[in-house]
Amino acid sequence: MLREYGGKPLVEWLVLLLGIVIFLVGLVFVAGGAELALLGGSLYYLLCGLVLLASGLCMLMGRLQGALLYLVALAYTWVWSVWEIGFSPIDLLPRAFGPTLLALPVLFSIPVLRRMAARRAIGGTC
Amino acid sequence: MRWYRFLAIGMGAAWLCLPVSSHAQFAAAGSGGPPGASIPGPGRADEPAEQAPADPGYFAGPSPYAPQAPGVNAANLPDIGSVAADSLPIMLPQAGADPAPGDWATYGRDDAQTRYSPLAQITPENVSHLQVAFTYHTGSYPRPGQTNKWAAETTPIKVGDGLYMCSAQNDIMKLDPATGKEIWRRNLGEKYEAIPYTAACKGVTYFTSSQVPQGQPCHNRILEGTLDMRLVAVDAATGEFCPGFGHGGQVNLMQGMGESVPGFVAMTVPPTVVNGVVVVNHQVLDGQRRWAPSGVVRGYDAESGRFVWAWDVKRPDDHDQPTGNRHYSRGTPNSWAAMTGDDALGLVYVPTGNSAGDYFSGYRSAAENAVSTSIVALDVKTGSPRWVFQTVHKDVWDYDMGSQVTIMDMPGTDGQTVPAIIVPTKRGQTFVLDRRTGQSILPVEERPAPAGDVAGDTRASTQPWSVGMPSLHMPDLREKDMWGMSPIDQLYCRIKFRRAHYMGEFTPPSLDRPWIMYPGNNGGSDWGSMAYDPQTGILIANWNASPMYAQLITRNKADALNLMPIDDPHYHPGAGAAEGNGPMEGTPYAITIAPFWDPFTRMLCHKPPYGMITAIDMKHGQKVLWQHPLGTARANGPWGLPTGLPWEIGTPNNGGAVVTAGGLVFIGAATDNLIRAIDERTGKVLWSHVLPGGGQANPMTYEVNGRQYVAIMAGGHHFMMTPVTDELVVFALPQAAQ
Numbered sequence: 001m002l003r004e005y006g007g008k009p010l011v012e013w014l015v016l017l018l019g020i021v022i023f024l025v026g027l028v029f030v031a032g033g034a035e036l037a038l039l040g041g042s043l044y045y046l047l048c049g050l051v052l053l054a055s056g057l058c059m060l061m062g063r064l065q066g067a068l069l070y071l072v073a074l075a076y077t078w079v080w081s082v083w084e085i086g087f088s089p090i091d092l093l094p095r096a097f098g099p100t101l102l103a104l105p106v107l108f109s110i111p112v113l114r115r116m117a118a119r120r121a122i123g124g125t126c
Numbered sequence: 127m128r129w130y131r132f133l134a135i136g137m138g139a140a141w142l143c144l145p146v147s148s149h150a151q152f153a154a155a156g157s158g159g160p161p162g163a164s165i166p167g168p169g170r171a172d173e174p175a176e177q178a179p180a181d182p183g184y185f186a187g188p189s190p191y192a193p194q195a196p197g198v199n200a201a202n203l204p205d206i207g208s209v210a211a212d213s214l215p216i217m218l219p220q221a222g223a224d225p226a227p228g229d230w231a232t233y234g235r236d237d238a239q240t241r242y243s244p245l246a247q248i249t250p251e252n253v254s255h256l257q258v259a260f261t262y263h264t265g266s267y268p269r270p271g272q273t274n275k276w277a278a279e280t281t282p283i284k285v286g287d288g289l290y291m292c293s294a295q296n297d298i299m300k301l302d303p304a305t306g307k308e309i310w311r312r313n314l315g316e317k318y319e320a321i322p323y324t325a326a327c328k329g330v331t332y333f334t335s336s337q338v339p340q341g342q343p344c345h346n347r348i349l350e351g352t353l354d355m356r357l358v359a360v361d362a363a364t365g366e367f368c369p370g371f372g373h374g375g376q377v378n379l380m381q382g383m384g385e386s387v388p389g390f391v392a393m394t395v396p397p398t399v400v401n402g403v404v405v406v407n408h409q410v411l412d413g414q415r416r417w418a419p420s421g422v423v424r425g426y427d428a429e430s431g432r433f434v435w436a437w438d439v440k441r442p443d444d445h446d447q448p449t450g451n452r453h454y455s456r457g458t459p460n461s462w463a464a465m466t467g468d469d470a471l472g473l474v475y476v477p478t479g480n481s482a483g484d485y486f487s488g489y490r491s492a493a494e495n496a497v498s499t500s501i502v503a504l505d506v507k508t509g510s511p512r513w514v515f516q517t518v519h520k521d522v523w524d525y526d527m528g529s530q531v532t533i534m535d536m537p538g539t540d541g542q543t544v545p546a547i548i549v550p551t552k553r554g555q556t557f558v559l560d561r562r563t564g565q566s567i568l569p570v571e572e573r574p575a576p577a578g579d580v581a582g583d584t585r586a587s588t589q590p591w592s593v594g595m596p597s598l599h600m601p602d603l604r605e606k607d608m609w610g611m612s613p614i615d616q617l618y619c620r621i622k623f624r625r626a627h628y629m630g631e632f633t634p635p636s637l638d639r640p641w642i643m644y645p646g647n648n649g650g651s652d653w654g655s656m657a658y659d660p661q662t663g664i665l666i667a668n669w670n671a672s673p674m675y676a677q678l679i680t681r682n683k684a685d686a687l688n689l690m691p692i693d694d695p696h697y698h699p700g701a702g703a704a705e706g707n708g709p710m711e712g713t714p715y716a717i718t719i720a721p722f723w724d725p726f727t728r729m730l731c732h733k734p735p736y737g738m739i740t741a742i743d744m745k746h747g748q749k750v751l752w753q754h755p756l757g758t759a760r761a762n763g764p765w766g767l768p769t770g771l772p773w774e775i776g777t778p779n780n781g782g783a784v785v786t787a788g789g790l791v792f793i794g795a796a797t798d799n800l801i802r803a804i805d806e807r808t809g810k811v812l813w814s815h816v817l818p819g820g821g822q823a824n825p826m827t828y829e830v831n832g833r834q835y836v837a838i839m840a841g842g843h844h845f846m847m848t849p850v851t852d853e854l855v856v857f858a859l860p861q862a863a864q
Contacts, residue, residue, distance in 0.1 A: 025614070032617045039624035041605050045617050077613075084606050090733060090775075094609050094616040 012116060015059060015109045019066060022102075023056025025049075044080045048073050059109065062116040070106045074099050194380060195387045195693075197319060200354035203378035208447060209432040211507045217402035217428070218336045221285045223469070228829030230284045233329045233396050234655065235826065238533035239466050241657035241666075243827045246788040247834035252859060253790060253803045253813045259835060259858040260306035261818075264293035266325065267852045272318055276850045277822055278841025279326040279394070279653070279781065284828035285346075288362065292327035293852065294841060295320075296352040298360055303830045306856060310365035312358075320354035322392040322411055324844065327353075328464060328653070328824075329396040332362065333404070337370075337429045344368035349428070351393030351406050355379040357426060372431030379406060379424075382436070384453030386419045387693045391460075398474055400467035400506040403435075404428040405474045409462030410482060412524065413708020413717055414691035416489055418482035420453065421460030425509055435509030437476075437502075439493050445509040457482040457712075459498040463653055464530035466547070471562060473512060475547060476502045479526025480518075485635050485678060486713040487520050488583040499525050501549050501557075503564060513564030517551045519575075519586035522635050524647035525552045529655040536567050537663075537745055548658065548744075550651030553631065554599030554669055555592045558744075568594025568748070575632040579641075580678065582714075585634050596742055596750045598669040599645045602630045609733035611764055615724055619731035622722070626675065637678045637715065642722055644673035654782025654795060654824055663745030664806055666783045666791050668756050670737050672730060676719040684709055684716030727764040735776020737796055739783070741809060752809030757796025766847065774811075780822040780843055784836070794821020794838050797848050801825065801838050801855075817855055820848025833858055 029049025037046050051073040059066025077099050085091035221231035227244045234241045248256065268274045282291035282301075289303040299311040331349040338345045346362035357379055359371035367375025379393065380386065393408045403425040410418050425434040435445040440455035448454060463477040480498040481490045490498075496514065499521040503512045518525045529550035535543035536558055544567055549557040558567045572588035608619035627633055627641040635641060649670050657666040679687070689709035690697050708717045723730045730736060735755035743749050755776025762777055763769040779795035786792070791804040794817065801821050802814040820842035827836045836857045842850035 028614055029617065032614075032621055036617065036621050036624060039621065041620050041624045045613070045620075091606075091609075094611060095613060098612045 011112045012062070014105075015062070015112050015116075018105050018109055019056050019059030021056075022052055022059060022066075022070060022106075026052030026054075026056050042084075044076075048076055048080075051076065059113070062113060062120065064110065064113045064117055067106050067110045067113055071103065074103050194383075194385060197317060197354075197388045198386050199378050199380050200316070200320065200352075200356055200388075201376055201378070203356070203373045203376055205381050206372055206377050206426075207432050209427050209430065209434060211403070211425075211434050214402045214427055214434070215336050215429060217399075217469070218334050220334055220399065220469075221332050226286075228284075229286070230282070230826045230828045231332060232283060233281055233331075233464055233824075234466075234530060234532065237467060237469065238660075239464075239530050239655070240532055240534070240660060241655070241782060241824070242659050242661075242785050242787075244787045245827055245829050245834045246786065247829070248786065248790060248803075248827075248836070248859060249788045250790060250805050250812055255859050256803070256813055256815070256836070256857045257860060258815075259856050261856065262301055262306040262308070262854040264291070264297065264299070264852040264854065266293035266295040266297065267850055274844045274850055275321050275323065276325045276841065277780075277843035277845070278839050278852070279324075279328050279823050279843075280839040280841060280854070281329045281824040281826050282837055282839075282854065283329060283332055284826070284830075285332045285362075287830075289828070289837070290330050290332065290348050290362070291839075291854065292330050292350055294325040294327055296327050296350060296354075296358075298330060298348055298350055298358070298365065300348075300362070300365060303828060303835065304833070306854075312360050312365040312367070314352060314356070314358065316352060316354050317388065319388040320352075320392065322353060322389045322409060324394070325353065326394040328394055331396045331399060331404070333359075333399050333428050335429055336402075344370065347371070349397050349399070349404055351379070351395065351397050351408070353392040353394065354388065355383075355391060355393060355408065357397065357404070357406055357431065359431065370430060377426060377431045379408065382422075382448045382454050383419050384456065385693070390414070390692050391419050394462065395464040398465040398467040399428050400474050401469050401472055402428050403506045405465060405467070405476075405504070405506065407461035407463075407465060407476060410460040411692055412484055413710055414482065414693070415457075416481075416483035416486075416710065416712030417456040418691075420455050421458040421479070421482075422454040423461055423476055423504065423509075425506060437504055437509045437511070439497055440491060442493065442510070458494055462526070463528050464655070466531045466533060467506075468533065468561060471503075471545075472506050473503045473561070474506055475531045475561070476504055477527030477529065477531065478502055480521040480524065483710045483713040484524045484708070485522050485676065485717045485719075486580070486583055486710060486715055487522050488580075489713060490520070495520055499527060501527065501531060501547070501559070501564070503561070515549065515557065515559055515564045515566070517549065517553065517555065517557060517590060519589055522583075522585075523632075523643050526647070528552060528652040530653075532656055532658050533561065534658055534660060534744070538567075548656060548665065550598075550656050550667065552645060552647060552650040552652065554597055554645055554650035555590070556595040556598060556651070556656075556667070557590075557592045558595065566592070568592060570594075576629050576634055579627065579634045579636040580715075583635075585632070589632055595748050596740065598650055598667055598738070598740060600671045603628065603642065603644055603673065603732055607732045609731065610724060610729065611727065615727060615729070618724055622675070622731060635676070635678050637680070640675050640677040642673050642675055644722070645670070646672060646674035646722075648672045648674070648721075648778065652780055654780060657783040657785040657791070658744070659785045659787075659806065661787065662806070663743055664751065664785065665742040665744050666739070666785050666793075666806070667742065668737065668739040668779050668783060668793060668795055670778050672736050672778050673722040673732065674719055675722040676717060678715040679718055680715065687716075687718070689716050728766060729764055737776045737779040739791075739793065739804070739809070741791075741806065751807075754809055756793070758798040758800065760800075761798045761848070778846060780846060782824045784825050784827055786827060792825045792827065792836050792838075794823065794825060794840075796821070797846050799840075799848055801836075801857075815857070818849070818853050819851030820846060822846060822848060833861075
């Protein structure tokens with residue numbers, strides 16, 4: 001029933017794609033966040049970017065920690081946003097809306113990642 | 127410059143389409159080209175090198191080697207002679223002195239420029255029934271192959287049986303105010319090349335002659351100043367040129383101006399007539415060169431068109447026309463905003479800008495520094511200032527005065543009223559002055575300002591703050607005010623913010639890194655001016671919060687960017703237009719300047735609102751009655767995409783308000799292309815209507831045959847990226863509902 005491409009089900013390719021997106025966002029966060037921190041600005045982007053890099057890498061490796069680390073980054077994002085600007089919707093929009101939206105595919109990736117982990121446990125390969 | 131299209135809300139999905147592309151610091155116009163060669167020859171002034179001229183009155187003019195280029199004297203008009211102010215006839219009472227209730231006799235309706243109408247047929251109760259009564263097309267809009275430089279900004283006037291207006295390129299017309307039918311039209315044959323930064327004609331002036339008897343042609347006249355620097359007088363009844371005025375109804379305002387090219391200087395506001403003297407000012411294209419054409423303000427005889435006086439800042443004692451190779455002092459502060467006349471005091475209130483070469487003040491003379499970015503009250507008999515009130519000392523932020531001042535009576539301490547003027551500024555500081563003396567009626571504090579950052583260009587140690595009036599600006603920017611659609615936009619803007627030099631409103635220009643100008647030259651109050659209801663004492667002000675991001679650059683870098691002034695033989699459009707990068711030839715530096723935005727999404731970097739409207743109770747302690755964002759997100763969004771959202775997020779706005787005895791405020795101005803009616807008492811938006819183009823013009827209202835009309839030019843604005851049209855839209859209640 002599952003369509004397969006190159007020996008992998010489509011959903012697993014989508015999870016890999018999600019991992020790439022998260023990894024790239026993490027790269028931008030770390031690079032920009034490092035400059036911002038050097039300029040005396042917020043440390044949030046650098047720190048969050050490191051978590052996102054780890055999240056993306058894990059997801060690319062088909063590990064459940066990838067999804068969990070993203071949720072950690074999201075929780076950090078919310079806590080930081082509310083700490084910085086409170087609950088004003090117009091201020092939350094750039095900070096929290098996109099990351100929360102991206103959490104939806106991350107949540108959907110959890111069962112896929114579990115299955116990939118289970119297969120790895122049996123087959124011993126990625 | 128598409129920054130006026132920015133985000134509204136709810137585009138969060140775009141976070142998935144991450145703008146990871148490189149964010150160029152500045153989109154360099156024509157970058158990469160060869161440095162502009164400096165070739166002497168006709169059309170290129172042999173101007174003083176990088177220092178102030180030895181003689182502050184004149185510098186050696188380029189003539190005869192650099193005559194005015196063809197087309198500068200558009201109609202090839204001969205020189206005009208002079209007439210002594212003492213010999214001018216006594217002026218008749220003018221239509222604007224006490225307009226009929228149904229008239230809108232001047233740009234701001236009356237001589238006080240209140241933008242208040244006593245009409246009350248349209249009320250908060252019935253305004254929702256307003257509908258389009260008629261529209262009229264002026265015929266001026268960008269033709270194929272022409273750069274869109276249009277923003278008509280026109281406000282018609284209505285006197286008696288005529289609605290008089292101009293097209294963006296200065297054709298004059300009389301319409302039937304009840305039907306919009308064109309009664310006559312005077313085409314002026316203005317060339318496209320004459321358009322300066324913007325093709326705008328804010329309005330025309332109605333003048334009644336004391337010398338031509340009633341019933342004769344040109345007893346009542348329409349006066350107009352043009353983009354190609356003509357002062358024109360036509361008969362109000364027929365539109366025929368007035369033969370007794372100037373040369374066949376026209377005066378060449380380039381006389382005495384020296385070397386120039388079409389589009390360098392232009393007149394976009396209606397001339398002001400005070401005690402028989404028609405006073406003209408003109409804009410000079412920003413950022414071109416230190417020795418740009420003069421910002422001289424001149425008076426002419428409204429009867430004959432003959433020259434009466436000049437106010438040339440660097441020739442304070444010489445009010446005559448220059449002769450021979452001499453010309454008005456170059457580079458002086460120019461005045462492009464509408465002026466306000468005061469027949470009783472014999473004054474004209476001139477809002478001034480800063481000297482040419484806007485962002486470097488090292489070569490300005492003391493005489494220029496004394497009158498720049500000020501209100502100057504000129505005596506219309508002599509052309510000499512009677513008083514000066516300065517709103518920015520040694521302005522290098524382009525806080526030039528865009529608003530027309532409004533005459534009002536201010537409640538005084540002893541129960542008497544004080545003759546006053548309201549002075550809006552781009553800083554959002556609003557000053558209230560005694561118009562007899564220029565002294566501030568409300569407290570003004572001189573507060574310390576930062577020292578300069580550029581060698582050879584010191585800054586004023588203090589700047590004036592009008593602490594007795596509500597501030598029409600937002601608090602200083604902070605990193606956490608940065609905004610965007612996604613965290614990455616926000617991160618980009620945070621970095622941009624931290625890279626810049628910023629220490630509040632008077633952050634001095636810097637060479638080593640960018641600096642932020644906020645409120646900036648698009649902030650606060652602009653040419654829309656303010657509307658004042660003398661009955662209720664309510665002052666209506668719409669204003670902007672839109673920072674600019676700028677950096678001084680060396681001459682070498684400017685050459686690498688191919689920046690050159692408009693009068694350079696190698697100049698081509700795009701090589702440094704006003705409000706963009708400017709060569710500032712004749713100073714050590716050029717300027718790169720852009721909105722403080724994300725150039726990828728074309729959204730401003732900081733969070734909205736970007737435009738506000740405020741009602742201030744002037745009779746009871748200048749308290750804010752109401753204030754809210756002006757402009758919805760419906761026509762705005764990232765990448766210029768309309769979101770369709772009705773949310774009043776507060777957009778940039780240009781153009782002012784009308785306030786009526788019916789208790790309504792009418793205003794377009796915002797980039798959502800709406801005209802709206804607002805309850806004067808509560809600020810509630812009661813009605814709005816989608817215009818065919820941007821409503822970047824001051825609306826007006828009038829009555830004919832017992833029916834009240836509201837008119838707005840939906841001309842749009844090229845810089846604000848609103849749709850440009852040539853359409854005047856006029857509203858009224860349905861006949862049955864009246």
